[in-house]
Amino acid sequence: MAERKVAWKKRTDNTLIGGDHQRIDGVEKASGHAKYAADINTAGTLFARLLTFKGGAAVVKSIDTADAEKTPGVRAVHVFNGAGKEVRWDGTIVAAVAADTPEQAEDGVRAIKVAYEAKPHWVDEEDLPGATTGKRTKPLGDNKKGDVAAALKAAKHVHKGYYGITTISHMCLETHGSHCEWDGDDKLNVHLSTQNVSGTGGQFAGPLGIDASNVSITCNYIGGGFGSKFAADEWGVACAQLSKKAGKPVRLMLDRATELKIGGTRPSGFAEVTIAADAEGNITVWDSHHWGTSGIAGSTISLGQLPYCFDGIPNRNRKATGISTNTGPNRAWRAPPHPQLCAVTDTVIDDLAAKMGANSYDIFMKNLDKTPKPDVYAEEMKIGAKLIDWKAKWHAHGKGGGKSVKRGLGMALHRWGGRAGATTCTVKVHPDGAVETFLGSQDLGTGTRTVIAITLAETFGLGINDVKVNLGNNSYPKANPSGGSITVGGVSGPHRRAGLEALWKIYDLVAAKYKVKADSLSAKGGKILSAGKSVCTWKQACGLLGPMPLEVQGQGPKNDGLTSQGVAGVQMADVSVDIETGIVRINELVAVQDCGLIIDELTARSQVYGGLIMGIAYALSEERVMDNRTGRFINADLENYKLPRIGDIGKLMVHMYQPDSEYERGVVGLGEPPVISTGAAISNAVANATGVRVPVQPLTPQRVLEALKGGQA
Amino acid sequence: MRDRDDQNRSGPGFNRRDFLKGSAAAATATAMATQGSEEAAAANLKTNVFAAAAQNVTLNVNGKDHTVKVEPRVTLLHVLRNNLNLTGCKEVDERSADGADTVLIDGKTVLAGSRLAIECEGKKIRTVESLRRGEKVDAVVAGFVKHDAMQCGFCTPGFVVATRAFLDKNPKASLADIQKGLGGNICRCGTYQGITACALEISKGGK
Numbered sequence: 035m036a037e038r039k040v041a042w043k044k045r046t047d048n049t050l051i052g053g054d055h056q057r058i059d060g061v062e063k064a065s066g067h068a069k070y071a072a073d074i075n076t077a078g079t080l081f082a083r084l085l086t087f088k089g090g091a092a093v094v095k096s097i098d099t100a101d102a103e104k105t106p107g108v109r110a111v112h113v114f115n116g117a118g119k120e121v122r123w124d125g126t127i128v129a130a131v132a133a134d135t136p137e138q139a140e141d142g143v144r145a146i147k148v149a150y151e152a153k154p155h156w157v158d159e160e161d162l163p164g165a166t167t168g169k170r171t172k173p174l175g176d177n178k179k180g181d182v183a184a185a186l187k188a189a190k191h192v193h194k195g196y197y198g199i200t201t202i203s204h205m206c207l208e209t210h211g212s213h214c215e216w217d218g219d220d221k222l223n224v225h226l227s228t229q230n231v232s233g234t235g236g237q238f239a240g241p242l243g244i245d246a247s248n249v250s251i252t253c254n255y256i257g258g259g260f261g262s263k264f265a266a267d268e269w270g271v272a273c274a275q276l277s278k279k280a281g282k283p284v285r286l287m288l289d290r291a292t293e294l295k296i297g298g299t300r301p302s303g304f305a306e307v308t309i310a311a312d313a314e315g316n317i318t319v320w321d322s323h324h325w326g327t328s329g330i331a332g333s334t335i336s337l338g339q340l341p342y343c344f345d346g347i348p349n350r351n352r353k354a355t356g357i358s359t360n361t362g363p364n365r366a367w368r369a370p371p372h373p374q375l376c377a378v379t380d381t382v383i384d385d386l387a388a389k390m391g392a393n394s395y396d397i398f399m400k401n402l403d404k405t406p407k408p409d410v411y412a413e414e415m416k417i418g419a420k421l422i423d424w425k426a427k428w429h430a431h432g433k434g435g436g437k438s439v440k441r442g443l444g445m446a447l448h449r450w451g452g453r454a455g456a457t458t459c460t461v462k463v464h465p466d467g468a469v470e471t472f473l474g475s476q477d478l479g480t481g482t483r484t485v486i487a488i489t490l491a492e493t494f495g496l497g498i499n500d501v502k503v504n505l506g507n508n509s510y511p512k513a514n515p516s517g518g519s520i521t522v523g524g525v526s527g528p529h530r531r532a533g534l535e536a537l538w539k540i541y542d543l544v545a546a547k548y549k550v551k552a553d554s555l556s557a558k559g560g561k562i563l564s565a566g567k568s569v570c571t572w573k574q575a576c577g578l579l580g581p582m583p584l585e586v587q588g589q590g591p592k593n594d595g596l597t598s599q600g601v602a603g604v605q606m607a608d609v610s611v612d613i614e615t616g617i618v619r620i621n622e623l624v625a626v627q628d629c630g631l632i633i634d635e636l637t638a639r640s641q642v643y644g645g646l647i648m649g650i651a652y653a654l655s656e657e658r659v660m661d662n663r664t665g666r667f668i669n670a671d672l673e674n675y676k677l678p679r680i681g682d683i684g685k686l687m688v689h690m691y692q693p694d695s696e697y698e699r700g701v702v703g704l705g706e707p708p709v710i711s712t713g714a715a716i717s718n719a720v721a722n723a724t725g726v727r728v729p730v731q732p733l734t735p736q737r738v739l740e741a742l743k744g745g746q747a
Numbered sequence: 748m749r750d751r752d753d754q755n756r757s758g759p760g761f762n763r764r765d766f767l768k769g770s771a772a773a774a775t776a777t778a779m780a781t782q783g784s785e786e787a788a789a790a791n792l793k794t795n796v797f798a799a800a801a802q803n804v805t806l807n808v809n810g811k812d813h814t815v816k817v818e819p820r821v822t823l824l825h826v827l828r829n830n831l832n833l834t835g836c837k838e839v840d841e842r843s844a845d846g847a848d849t850v851l852i853d854g855k856t857v858l859a860g861s862r863l864a865i866e867c868e869g870k871k872i873r874t875v876e877s878l879r880r881g882e883k884v885d886a887v888v889a890g891f892v893k894h895d896a897m898q899c900g901f902c903t904p905g906f907v908v909a910t911r912a913f914l915d916k917n918p919k920a921s922l923a924d925i926q927k928g929l930g931g932n933i934c935r936c937g938t939y940q941g942i943t944a945c946a947l948e949i950s951k952g953g954k
Contacts, residue, residue, distance in 0.1 A: 063900030066835015257901030479898030647937025
């Protein structure tokens with residue numbers, strides 16, 4: 035018999051993989067039947083509300099919860115930060131109250147008496163001189179490559195500028211939180227809104243003093259995570275403690291303001307950059323000093339990845355300074371910290387092109403030799419340029435036409451890893467032909483369930499709905515946390531391996547029973563075929579298993595070619611800028627994205643559309659606004675923390691770059707990359723339209739008008 | 748809620764409670780004004796505005812009458828979600844700026860979080876759950892699935908209700924109509940492309 039080898043099918047043999055497939059949980063979600071942690075209502079469930087600190091920094095002098103405990107309906111009070119504790123940023127939770135109704139819990143919160151002693155605070159993330167005077171800065175390293183001074187002397191074109199991108203929040207629509215219910219004294223059932231079903235049980239068990247084996251974590255649906263929901267969090271543990279105290283189940287979800295303040299942020303970065311090129315436009319120098327904040331820890335975007343994607347620039351100085359601010363701590367925000375790196379690199383390259391009087395496209399193209407994937411970028415740029423009609427639309431910087439409304443083009447490029455995460459699954463094939471799988475994974479909205487069903491259905495020659503996918507519980511085999519674009523690769527590899535192993539066992543049974551050669555068999559359309567001729571149905575084949583189901587474990591990642599890593603990606607923007615109001619409108623955005631083998635192109639495209647729209651948000655409107663006087667996050671609600679709405683996105687065009695060379699790479703993660711270069715592409719388009727760089731994203735009307743006032747438009 | 752009150756002190760949201768809180772803060776100007784003590788001071792002064800007792804309210808939801816015992820201050824959203832377990836409408840923002848709590852009252856879209864339950868007696872309330880009966884799903888639900896107009900799915904039910912009501916009223920909506928008419932809802936994952944495609948398909952592009 036020929037050697038059996040784990041691999042994906044030949045591309046042309048696929049009946050499902052690579053097609054457009056509706057997600058299998060789509061109706062559940064769209065009809066409101068999907069249950070999130072925020073929706074769990076077991077009998078007697080209490081509702082928790084939070085008392086949070088509102089200010090920059092303080093010490094809790096005293097806290098008195100006696101009146102809260104006596105408030106009608108209140109069943110338990112939990113103090114997070116009692117007398118003597120420091121509270122170091124706006125939104126820090128001081129206490130929580132659980133009551134029969136949310137309204138009564140709010141009464142309880144209002145009845146808590148707390149006194150603070152104010153401490154000095156600093157929340158300005160951009161003002162480096164001020165932060166230095168206030169002793170809020172720390173050096174985060176510097177390093178050199180080549181000889182910047184000599185190369186600057188030899189350069190033909192030199193540009194110096196200031197760039198930046200502010201802190202934003204994750205703003206999950208389902209806030210962080212959980213529903214906790216005890217089963218006896220030492221068994222805890224948690225419905226947790228989490229990206230980390232398999233890894234959070236112990237985080238409850240430790241602080242609660244129970245065995246990790248006694249904590250059940252369930253998450254069938256999660257209302258957004260974007261990198262901020264990997265932990266049980268102190269409020270998760272507090273939910274369990276409130277539940278224990280009250281002797282009833284408790285649901286504790288952060289309120290919107292607290293979600294924005296402490297549920298996770300993306301660090302900021304501001305940079306002074308000098309860039310230079312020779313007469314042909316080859317970039318020869320990069321010299322940058324950047325700063326920003328990640329919260330009290332005082333970090334900023336990483337030093338080691340600047341200039342982003344163009345690591346091959348021969349002469350380079352770089353230096354970073356962190357600012358410690360009294361602000362909610364950072365968490366991984368989709369593609370950390372690539373959007374910020376891109377925002378302070380590709381804008382600089384675009385300004386260099388403007389200074390040279392060159393077409394930005396040509397300067398990016400010329401310098402691709404300094405990137406990790408020159409060939410892929412070049413192909414993607416050509417496709418993107420065609421889609422947006424770059425050649426016809428291009429004009430020199432500042433020649434955006436129109437009296438009050440100027441139009442412009444911009445582009446940027448990005449990269450990401452996306453290696454498969456470590457996951458195990460148990461695939462069961464029942465004697466009646468039913469197929470199911472179990473794994474402690476989660477579906478963030480990327481379509482995890484659907485890609486698993488497609489993978490197994492393709493392998494067994496079944497329909498997508500013939501596969502039952504069980505995920506979202508930590509009693510299932512361990513799966514990777516979903517962060518870093520590692521889940522689709524993480525789950526598809528093990529399922530292909532387990533599926534093939536199961537199929538081969540079934541082939542052997544069929545071969546023995548029907549006197550055919552096992553290596554002549556294939557599975558298609560619910561049948562087992564030998565050299566293309568039907569031998570038996572899938573059901574009949576599974577009947578040969580005997581009374582017990584066949585159970586196979588799949589693991590990954592392995593170096594067998596099912597998955598790999600590393601993607602490029604190019605985005606282009608066509609915008610209109612109203613120079614009287616400062617309002618930027620998106621006309622068109624183009625994304626060209628590679629990601630290896632695509633399992634479900636419909637959900638893959640959705641990821642890219644979503645990336646573009648999140649990109650529009652942080653490029654144009656979304657930011658955390660801190661008030662340095664009070665230390666408060668002053669726009670912590672959905673009215674003033676501006677996200678684009680359905681009419682704000684313009685025309686979006688997504689091209690999945692998938693020549694056979696991509697298919698042969700196997701599955702590579704896609705979640706992060708499409709959000710990375712959108713901001714820089716939009717900023718570059720605005721600069722092209724107006725001839726003025728709006729240095730800091732988001733490009734709010736105020737920042738646009740300020741830049742125009744100071745510029746040469 | 749608490750944040751809104753604080754921020755709107757001199758704005759349109761000015762009310763008695765904020766005024767009291769402001770006075771308390773001014774009185775203790777030397778010390779740091781704190782939420783807790785402000786609230787406590789306000790609470791002492793306004794004992795006469797405590798919530799009225801819970802009472803029976805009968806709501807007609809998805810064609811069925813439900814009687815629940817709730818305080819007059821309780822929103823329709825909380826009754827639907829917490830008392831009736833109809834959790835398709837979501838609590839996303841206390842200001843209802845996002846549309847995830849969209850339901851239909853007598854055929855019109857209403858943000859359930861900004862309506863008191865007692866106001867809704869005698870009215871016909873419909874939630875997203877009514878758009879699916881077993882295997883039968885409404886064309887908007889099916890269209891959202893077909894065009895993958897969802898990712899995490901948390902904003903999706905609100906968008907589905909808003910889209911259903913919008914298309915009922917504007918069966919020949921154009922792209923521009925859709926972009927304006929569905930502007931009351933927010934999605935964080937970025938699913939507007941699919942939602943637009945779904946609505947345009949049902950309205951046949953306005954033609």
